[in-house]
Amino acid sequence: MRQRYLALLSVFASLPAMALTFQTRLENIEWTVEGDKFECRLTQPITDFGAGEFVRRAGEQATFRLKTYNPMLGGGSATLLAAAAPWQPGREDINLGTVRIGSGDVLFNSSQVQAGRLISGLMDGRSPVIRRASSDGRVSEVRLLPVKFNKAFSDYQSCVAKLLPQNFDQVKQSEVGFPGGGIDLDAAAKARLQVMLEYMKADPTVNHIELDGHSDNSGNRLTNRELSRRRALAVMDFFKANGIQESQITLRFHGERYPLAPNTNNANRAKNRRVAVRLERGAPAEQVAPQATKPGVTATS
Known part of the structure; x- marks a missing residue:
């Protein structure tokens, strides 16, 4: 000493x-x-x-x-x-x-x-x-x-002045909403995903994306599950169109099973129409669940 x-x-x-x-x-x-x-x-x-x-x-x-x-x-x-x-x-x-x-x-x-x-x-x-x-x-x-x-x-x-807009702790999780009830990404959703994309390109250790699609309870269970799948696919397509490989993405869809808020009014139902996006460092491909309907895609009912 x-x-x-x-x-x-x-x-x-x-x-x-x-x-x-x-x-x-x-x-x-x-x-x-x-x-x-x-x-x-x-x-x-x-x-x-x-x-x-x-x-x-x-x-x-x-x-x-x-x-x-x-x-x-x-x-x-x-x-x-x-x-x-x-x-x-x-x-x-x-x-x-x-x-x-x-x-x-x-x-x-x-x-x-x-x-x-x-x-x-x-x-x-x-x-x-x-x-x-x-x-x-x-x-x-x-x-x-x-x-x-x-x-x-x-x-x-x-x-x-050259810092990224957000750090990893801020950007690693996000909820992309579909307040209108459809499957298309609006401007706010694209802007949020763009920030995550920029971070991934700046930090090559962040090389995996987890997507979880959700719906409200407006339709029947099968319809809701399909809506949640298509919303998650819309987010995946955004990343793929911007250079992210499909092998880097795990996609799941859950229908109405995991609401953020009780489906008791229009405002709450809008919150539940979403895709949860999570960035991870070095996530292995083996994380994909055995019951996946196709590589990188998992359904829950």
Whole structure:
């Protein structure tokens, strides 16, 4: 385990006595930007401690996390601040609330609101500060500096502009509706499927689609099952027309058997006319049920 904990000792007039501050020397400050279509990261290394990092996943706002190889900060709770710089007299620190310090490499992840306020503070010359007071009154803090932030943030925004509309957790399941009662995909359904398709093309590990067709109870059981089958086929045809192989798709149809809402009124029946779409990573072909009526197609009654 590292025995050297000292990065730069700084005593500010606004801090209690015996405050140990981890930060990088002013002349060594750097921000790095890394990312792809799935995630963008804006990072400041902290000498002899780790790094402070803004992380923005596709489809979400940024969060802030503190990474470390140094156990000096310890566990428990800490205060997150957008701190005024010593060269900004008359300005007070902005308290952004508490964070729970963990024991792993990533000590905490902030909320999206906290991260947004930290970014605004950096643009205004403030420093993200994580401050923890121990039971004996000693204060330890980790401080990032706003030096060179504006240029790095511009690069980070360029990365963000290339993110996919949604991340895998958001896109992996969807309900495609047929509110009019037919079997044709409307514009809203196609737009939803297009987002899923774009994600599959960007992430080759997502290579399997599960389709489950459903109906309301308006017709007899056989008619409803056929409607649910044709709706699922309409979704499958959309994917096939856009380059997805049929072997990558498992199709099931259930008729009226699994309603989302009681079939007691028109609004509920419209909810039940649907195809549930689920994306999976590496799903094997053997998942197709033995009683399938044809490869990749299963009926339930």
